[in-house]
Amino acid sequence: MNLAxxxxxALISVHGDPAIEIGKExxxxxxxxxxxxxxxxxELGWQVDMFTRKxxxxxxDIVWHSPNCRTIRLKAGNVDxxxxxxxxxxxxxxxxxxxxxxQDNETIYSLIHTNYWLSSWVGMQLRQKQGSHIVHTYHxxxxxxxxxxxxxxxxxxxxxxxxxxxxxxxxxIVATSPxxxxxxxxLVSTKGYIDVIPCGTDIERFGCVxxxxxxxxxxxxxxTKLVLYVGRFDQRKGIETLVRAVGQSKLFGRExxxxxxxxxxxPGHSDGDECERIKKIVAELGMTQMTEFPGxxxxxxxxxxxGAADVCVVPSHYEPFGLVAIExxxxxxPVVASDVGGLxxxxxxxxxxxxxxxxxxxxxxxxxxxxxxxxxxxxxxxQAARKRVENKFSWDGVAMQLGELxxxxxxxxxxxxxxxxx
Ligand code: UDP
Numbered sequence: 001m002n003l004a005x006x007x008x009x010a011l012i013s014v015h016g017d018p019a020i021e022i023g024k025e026x027x028x029x030x031x032x033x034x035x036x037x038x039x040x041x042x043e044l045g046w047q048v049d050m051f052t053r054k055x056x057x058x059x060x061d062i063v064w065h066s067p068n069c070r071t072i073r074l075k076a077g078n079v080d081x082x083x084x085x086x087x088x089x090x091x092x093x094x095x096x097x098x099x100x101x102x103q104d105n106e107t108i109y110s111l112i113h114t115n116y117w118l119s120s121w122v123g124m125q126l127r128q129k130q131g132s133h134i135v136h137t138y139h140x141x142x143x144x145x146x147x148x149x150x151x152x153x154x155x156x157x158x159x160x161x162x163x164x165x166x167x168x169x170x171x172x173i174v175a176t177s178p179x180x181x182x183x184x185x186x187l188v189s190t191k192g193y194i195d196v197i198p199c200g201t202d203i204e205r206f207g208c209v210x211x212x213x214x215x216x217x218x219x220x221x222x223x224t225k226l227v228l229y230v231g232r233f234d235q236r237k238g239i240e241t242l243v244r245a246v247g248q249s250k251l252f253g254r255e256x257x258x259x260x261x262x263x264x265x266x267p268g269h270s271d272g273d274e275c276e277r278i279k280k281i282v283a284e285l286g287m288t289q290m291t292e293f294p295g296x297x298x299x300x301x302x303x304x305x306x307g308a309a310d311v312c313v314v315p316s317h318y319e320p321f322g323l324v325a326i327e328x329x330x331x332x333x334p335v336v337a338s339d340v341g342g343l344x345x346x347x348x349x350x351x352x353x354x355x356x357x358x359x360x361x362x363x364x365x366x367x368x369x370x371x372x373x374x375x376x377x378x379x380x381x382x383q384a385a386r387k388r389v390e391n392k393f394s395w396d397g398v399a400m401q402l403g404e405l406x407x408x409x410x411x412x413x414x415x416x417x418x419x420x421x422x
């Protein structure tokens with residue numbers, strides 16, 4: 001076996017396509033994670049194939065990111081967008097097409113890193129059929145999520161069972177924060193092997209634009225106090241809390257006070273509905289003038305937004321990690337975040353930003369004001385935030401840790417898989 005073959009890995013992300021635009025419905029942190037982990041592993045000499053589900057006939061079947069790293073799109077159900085809660089029934093076809101791809105390309109992936117519970121189910125099938133070693137990252141835990149939503153989807157019990165099985169049987173689980181690990185142990189199972197390896201961010205991209213340049217580019221003057229949100233439109237992201245908190249701020253009513261809510265939404269989809277709901281609240285509170293909705297911002301343009309902001313707010317009801325927080329921190333911008341999950345790990349309260357209880361409007365208003373009303377302190381928090389990201393959350397560092405983990409697991413020879421004729 002040559003080095004390239006030995007260091008080959010399949011990343012599976014059924015619903016989170018690493019090659020598509022980020023920031024729209026269902027495209028968020030997982031897509032960014034898989035893409036960056038894949039690219040950084042390829043830089044380290046790994047041959048990386050990232051498998052996802054094709055959702056549009058216009059999409060290429062294979063997208064090359066670098067000579068050693070590509071996204072491969074497999075058919076599973078109709079080639080159309082399907083909300084993740086309805087994807088389970090299409091997974092057997094995903095498995096069949098994965099096996100077929102292996103056969104057509106005369107290869108077998110002995111090491112597979114799966115992302116989100118749907119992919120973990122695929123991984124468990126591949127483990128059964130061909131003995132692949134499985135590493136899994138949850139990205140979200142059903143046991144936590146279902147505690148924070150009013151209506152539980154039909155697929156909930158299947159998800160909870162699958163999440164327990166993968167924890168107990170995978171070669172390794174990657175928790176992205178100690179808080180996530182704790183939840184796995186208390187809410188899912190005491191069995192199984194967990195390593196904590198955080199998510200990362202591009203520390204060269206985020207932090208490359210100084211405030212003056214960023215503000216010039218966005219047409220924001222130097223006196224403006226700018227509060228920023230970046231992320232998907234989803235009720236659990238807590239945008240309502242942020243809007244109401246800004247409405248209660250001591251600065252409310254000042255002409256140079258601005259709120260920017262960045263993220264894509266599509267009319268007729270759930271994110272479009274949430275966007276409309278938020279816009280209505282903004283109007284009711286008399287905030288239309290001061291609030292901008294610039295839509296989905298590309299990763300290339302985001303450094304300007306983070307760089308221009310005085311504070312970035314992550315008001316999620318729950319967040320297993322929360323990439324936006326470390327992107328803002330890498331951009332020297334302090335963060336006000338909900339005191340939950342991975343945000344308790346990334347944001348150090350009173351040092352790199354402030355934590356507030358989720359959905360607590362007055363607490364968020366107070367935290368935002370403390371930073372906006374003390375520019376010097378805001379600057380210090382931003383400097384400390386950048387340092388923390390450099391030390392702990394670069395993609396290169398994360399990929400290095402994952403690479404070490406994969407090597408430690410050193411897959412044994414695998415079985416010949418059963419291939420379904422199509
Ligand atoms: N994002 C983006 N453009 C937008 C909104 C979001 O590129 O307009 C990206 C953002 O930079 C981050 C990801 O989407 O990398 C969101 O990840 P996070 O972990 O914060 O939340 P998730 O979407 O996974 O719940």
